[in-house]
Amino acid sequence: xxxxxxxxxxxxxxxxxxxxxxxxxxxxxxxxxxxxxxxxxxxxxxxxxxxxxxxxxxxxxxxxxxxxxxxxxxxxxxxxxxxxxxxxxxxxxxxxxxxxxxxxxxxxxxxxxxxxxxxxxxxxxxxxxxxxxxxxxxxxxxxxxxxxxxxxxxxxxxxxxxxxxxxxxxxxxxxxxxxxxxxxxxxxxxxxxxxxxxxxxxxxxxxxxxxxxxxxxxxxxxxxxxxxxxxxxxxxxxxxxxxxxxxxxxxxxxxxxxxxxxxxxxxxxxxx
Amino acid sequence: xxxxxxxxxxxxxxxxxxxxxxxxxxxxxxxxxxxxxxxxxxxxxxxxxxxxxxxxxxxxxxxxxxxxxxxxxxxxxxxxxxxxxxxxxxxxxxxxxxxxxxxxxxxxxxxxxxxxxxxxxxxxxxxxxxxxxxxxxxxxxxxxxxxxxxxxxxxxxxxxxxxxxxxxxxxxxxxxxxxxxxxxxxxxxxxxxxxxxxxxxxxxxxxxxxxxxxxxxxxxxxxxxxxxxxxxxxxxxxxxxxxxxxxxxxxxxxxxxxxxxxxxxxxxxxxxxxxxxxxxxxxxxxxxxxxxxxxxxxxxxxxxxxxxxxxxxxxxxxxxxxxxxxxxxxxxxxxxxxxxxxxxxxxxxxxxxxxxxxxx
Numbered sequence: 001x002x003x004x005x006x007x008x009x010x011x012x013x014x015x016x017x018x019x020x021x022x023x024x025x026x027x028x029x030x031x032x033x034x035x036x037x038x039x040x041x042x043x044x045x046x047x048x049x050x051x052x053x054x055x056x057x058x059x060x061x062x063x064x065x066x067x068x069x070x071x072x073x074x075x076x077x078x079x080x081x082x083x084x085x086x087x088x089x090x091x092x093x094x095x096x097x098x099x100x101x102x103x104x105x106x107x108x109x110x111x112x113x114x115x116x117x118x119x120x121x122x123x124x125x126x127x128x129x130x131x132x133x134x135x136x137x138x139x140x141x142x143x144x145x146x147x148x149x150x151x152x153x154x155x156x157x158x159x160x161x162x163x164x165x166x167x168x169x170x171x172x173x174x175x176x177x178x179x180x181x182x183x184x185x186x187x188x189x190x191x192x193x194x195x196x197x198x199x200x201x202x203x204x205x206x207x208x209x210x211x212x213x214x215x216x217x218x219x220x221x222x223x224x225x226x227x228x229x230x231x232x233x234x235x236x237x238x239x240x241x242x243x244x245x246x247x248x249x250x251x252x253x254x255x256x257x258x259x260x261x262x263x264x265x266x267x268x269x270x271x272x
Numbered sequence: 273x274x275x276x277x278x279x280x281x282x283x284x285x286x287x288x289x290x291x292x293x294x295x296x297x298x299x300x301x302x303x304x305x306x307x308x309x310x311x312x313x314x315x316x317x318x319x320x321x322x323x324x325x326x327x328x329x330x331x332x333x334x335x336x337x338x339x340x341x342x343x344x345x346x347x348x349x350x351x352x353x354x355x356x357x358x359x360x361x362x363x364x365x366x367x368x369x370x371x372x373x374x375x376x377x378x379x380x381x382x383x384x385x386x387x388x389x390x391x392x393x394x395x396x397x398x399x400x401x402x403x404x405x406x407x408x409x410x411x412x413x414x415x416x417x418x419x420x421x422x423x424x425x426x427x428x429x430x431x432x433x434x435x436x437x438x439x440x441x442x443x444x445x446x447x448x449x450x451x452x453x454x455x456x457x458x459x460x461x462x463x464x465x466x467x468x469x470x471x472x473x474x475x476x477x478x479x480x481x482x483x484x485x486x487x488x489x490x491x492x493x494x495x496x497x498x499x500x501x502x503x504x505x506x507x508x509x510x511x512x513x514x515x516x517x518x519x520x521x522x523x524x525x526x527x528x529x530x531x532x533x534x535x536x537x538x539x540x541x542x543x544x545x546x547x548x549x550x551x552x553x554x555x556x557x558x559x560x561x562x563x564x565x566x567x568x569x570x571x572x573x574x575x576x577x578x579x580x581x582x583x584x585x586x587x588x589x590x591x592x593x594x595x596x597x598x599x600x601x602x603x604x605x606x607x608x609x610x611x612x613x614x615x616x617x618x619x620x621x622x623x624x625x626x627x628x629x630x631x632x
Contacts, residue, residue, distance in 0.1 A: 035615065035616075035619075051623070051627070053626070053627045053630050053631060054630075056630065057630040114501070118505060118507060119507060120505065120506075141490060141491040219452070219494065220498070222491075223489070223490070223491040223492070224486050224487075224489050224491060224492060224629070225632060227629050227630050231629075232626055232630070235454075235622060235626065236622075239453075239454065239622060240454070240615070240618045240619060240622050241347055241615075242615075242618075242619060242622070245619075
């Protein structure tokens with residue numbers, strides 16, 4: 001690469017340094033700060049592990065996030081496959097349809113789910129018309145509602161990363177596999193899946209990681225039992241200005257994300 | 273090529289979704305009347321001092337202009353007071369949760385109540401509000417008050433609840449909405465368990481009560497808008513609610529009634545203070561005097577404002593309206609007013625509430 005071309009990365013690098021890396025260090029600083037404002041302490045981290053409910057809540061957040069990731073994968077892979085390998089002319093239209101929800105504010109989408117899922121709401125009316133009448137669906141204000149809305153919000157990221165990976169696979173390789181006697185299933189598991197694995201891994205990361213930290217959907221759709229660990233951080237920052245403890249939880253979450261990323265990447269590395 | 277199109281679409285979509293997330297702030301700080309004296313007020317939006325109909329007379333009588341800056345939280349006001357240069361803020365509206373801190377840090381000027389004609393017209397409780405006074409000196413003047421108590425749907429519940437226990441009553445299981453707020457939760461549970469809501473001792477009893485209550489809820493609400501939606505779609509029939517919003521919803525024609533029950537509920541007070549750096553003290557006094565005058569307080573109260581501290585204004589209200597909005601003296605005397613809390617107490621209460629919310 002020419003020397004001057006390297007400098008073209010400067011604005012991006014600088015933005016990342018100023019708005020992502022530097023704030024992380026500020027957060028790290030706060031997470032060790034004493035509540036009295038003087039000196040440093042491990043107390044903020046100790047407190048998280050002292051009370052069992054913080055860990056339990058984190059555990060439930062991970063399970064819910066994994067659920068969202070798995071459902072997204074099950075929806076996204078077939079969709080991406082059909083788009084990349086079966087559709088010809090209308091491919092970009094389908095892509096547009098997947099991307100259009102991005103044009104709507106996230107909060108609006110959450111409120112749409114509220115209206116759709118609530119007792120006596122759109123979904124219940126639809127089921128009534130179909131004769132599957134059921135009074136009071138009881139979906140809204142549960143963790144299920146949170147999972148549904150998160151899948152809706154994040155699965156397009158997964159579709160797009162997998163689609164890009166599948167797009168890159170030369171069709172000749174698939175034909176070669178078939179002409180050499182492999183069944184469709186064998187072709188899929190021996191050729192298609194391994195070659196698109198990088199897209200799957202990126203997709204998993206793009207869905208799982210933001211889910212771990214979300215707090216808007218759980219608060220609005222989750223009811224009394226739908227809380228995520230992100231809500232605890234939100235409460236610390238906005239309700240009682242407990243920046244130190246809030247930063248410590250955020251950092252623990254960040255550490256978990258790094259571990260998860262390392263694991264997923266190792267998975268990706270072995271397959272390729 | 274197609275990969276590039278996909279990436280561009282994705283990037284475009286992300287930019288758009290970011291943009292739609294943040295509104296564009298506009299400041300309408302036109303400087304047309306150079307000669308007029310300006311009074312710089314920090315207040316909530318739509319909270320009296322920015323209502324053109326209400327303040328026009330004051331501006332005309334004193335040949336001045338009121339310049340409002342809005343705050344979005346009490347903590348933000350505290351930060352503004354700490355960082356403001358002299359003359360940037362004249363009057364501001366702290367509530368009791370930050371008032372002692374503001375006085376302690378010397379951010380407010382001492383108030384001479386003899387310069388306020390309307391001071392004596394306030395209910396006695398507001399003349400001697402502990403949070404406004406330090407070392408026998410007055411630093412802030414109560415402006416309006418309100419409560420957080422019970423609202424219910426009059427179509428669905430025929431008999432008015434008489435106890436705060438209604439929010440803990442299995443009779444309404446699945447039809448209750450409690451507020452997601454550590455302070456409201458702990459104080460209300462303290463009232464139910466017969467403790468001093470500002471200094472509860474038996475936190476285990478409070479936790480147990482809140483855990484018991486949790487199962488009875490449809491959901492928790494946080495913003496007023498969330499409550500409105502739950503109420504309008506009849507997902508709930510009873511809930512914890514603010515006096516002000518209940519009055520507003522009633523005006524809108526909703527079948528809502530508000531009760532401050534016999535065994536008490538939570539009260540709050542907003543107070544005017546004069547900032548340490550004010551260069552306009554005389555006008556500031558006139559402004560505060562006007563804000564607590566019978567006329568202003570009455571007019572605002574009947575137009576959906578909070579409850580007046582001015583007894584003459586309160587007495588002029590239609591008794592039925594006042595009772596329905598929790599603005600009458602009976603309601604006032606039932607309230608436990610929210611006090612200032614140290615960060616340590618806030619953390620303890622918040623942690624208890626987090627535990628309640630996160631337990632299964």
